[in-house]
Amino acid sequence: MRPTNIPNDTITIHPSPTADTRSCDFTQVSKETLLESSWQHVGDIAKGFQFLRKMLDLQVAIHDHDKFSDIDGFHSDFVTGFEQHAWWDNHRQVNRHHLLQEDGIPDDVNLIDVLDLIVDCTMAGMARTGEVFPITITPETLQRAFDNTAKLLKDRIVVG
Numbered sequence: 001m002r003p004t005n006i007p008n009d010t011i012t013i014h015p016s017p018t019a020d021t022r023s024c025d026f027t028q029v030s031k032e033t034l035l036e037s038s039w040q041h042v043g044d045i046a047k048g049f050q051f052l053r054k055m056l057d058l059q060v061a062i063h064d065h066d067k068f069s070d071i072d073g074f075h076s077d078f079v080t081g082f083e084q085h086a087w088w089d090n091h092r093q094v095n096r097h098h099l100l101q102e103d104g105i106p107d108d109v110n111l112i113d114v115l116d117l118i119v120d121c122t123m124a125g126m127a128r129t130g131e132v133f134p135i136t137i138t139p140e141t142l143q144r145a146f147d148n149t150a151k152l153l154k155d156r157i158v159v160g
Contacts, residue, residue, distance in 0.1 A: 002094050003062040005112050007054045011157045013044040048153060055112045059096070063116060066094050099137055099145075109141060111149040 018029045019037035029037075066087075067074050073087035082088055091098070097116035098104025106113070118135060125132035 002096060002106060003065065005055050005058040005062060005096060005110070006108075006152055007051065007058065009051055009054065009156060011047050011051055011153070013047060013157060013159055014040065015159055016040050016044075051153065051156065052112070055110070056115070059112050059116050062095075063097070063120070064091075064095060066091055099141055100135070105141055108148050108152075109145045110152060111145050114142065114145050 016037050018024050018033050019041055070087060070090075073090070077084050077087040089103075092101055092104035095104070096106055096109070096113045097120055099109065099113060099117050114137065117137070121135050122132050
């Protein structure tokens, strides 16, 4: 089972109909109202980033969890140089950041998973060899992660 990095939080924001020329009669918006709407928008952005920070914290907590819960399987594959790969095959299925192999990409891949991939590859490469191998993610995976991240944020927003 693949743990999730998505909190169940609701993000409550308030209507702000006077801060966008595409959605209001901008000729009727005072400077004071525009300033107030701008401050509200920055507060709403902060709430979105708080949600994303929670996602990052959850991702750290679940990163490579099976290296600890199944150290025997990990070690069994490791000592064969991964010629035996039952653990490795499962590892891609139960972790969210193995986006370089098709069977490691979750349907709900998001940008936190992409960041985890980048951090994982960079930290591992630098610590193990002093080099980072090229990280090549498909444009389709990156677009899906972008779309899924926008959707999961949108799905948690309540305007009230």
